[in-house]
């Protein structure tokens with residue numbers, strides 16, 4: 001089992017929601033952590049919650065300049081040996097395919113897919129041999145997902161990247177896995193929508209989820225940390241944290 005205490009970790013998109021829960025669990029376990037996000041207010045709040053073992057850095061995954069600067073900063077702050085990299089940022093907007101403009105489509109793929117791919121490419125030299133990468137995909141990364149096709153397509157790409165990186169980083173003994181959340185209680189609930197739409201989204205989520213509730217951010221974070229530190233003989237796997245949504249929905 002990998003030790004969290006004394007390890008070095010990076011959480012991309014860690015200033016709120018599941019990413020912040022991952023960073024909190026890492027800090028509580030005794031890791032030194034770099035956390036990223038864009039919004040200064042959220043970053044400031046994360047700094048206050050996480051304390052001095054966390055280095056909170058403003059960085060946008062969609063900017064090549066930011067990704068380069070982040071790689072430099074991670075090297076300065078953590079040295080060459082990052083034990084665990086969590087690629088967690090995401091963007092989703094609900095709506096039928098007729099409403100998906102090219103701008104909306106590009107944003108989904110820039111934040112979720114391109115941002116994830118080039119972040120790992122840029123940070124790979126900073127990873128310790130024997131380390132781990134964990135992507136946050138979604139239960140929507142497979143099958144038909146009406147009303148969220150651009151998001152689902154981008155997350156399908158993320159799951160494909162996770163498997164590809166797992167193969168290409170195997171010679172360095174770096175394990176690459178994915179956590180696939182279902183409906184999870186976060187400030188955005190994973191969607192760019194009004195408060196009413198989000199409440200309705202969650203209500204439907206609780207109805208269709210076999211366990212009849214949504215996940216807490218800590219439940220998702222626990223699985224992400226398990227994949228990074230404890231799942232030492234697992235690579236290229238995807239673990240749903242979804243109250244049975246993917247496996248059991250057709251049983252009801």
Ligand SMILES: NC(=O)c1ccc[n+]([C@@H]2O[C@H](COP(=O)([O-])OP(=O)(O)OC[C@H]3O[C@@H](n4cnc5c(N)ncnc54)[C@H](OP(=O)(O)O)[C@@H]3O)[C@@H](O)[C@H]2O)c1
Nearest residue numbers: 013015016017018037038039060061089090184186189190
């Ligand atoms: N909540 C759900 O029900 C749910 C379900 C399935 C999958 N997911 C996935 O789980 C992950 C976390 O979801 P969440 O609900 O916790 O999201 P969230 O509350 O919206 O938090 C997302 C985090 O990523 C950061 N971020 C967003 N865009 C970024 C960018 N371009 N560059 C760098 N950081 C960025 C955000 O900070 P800034 O906005 O300040 O940058 C924030 O720290 C996402 O990948 C999401 O797609 C969520």
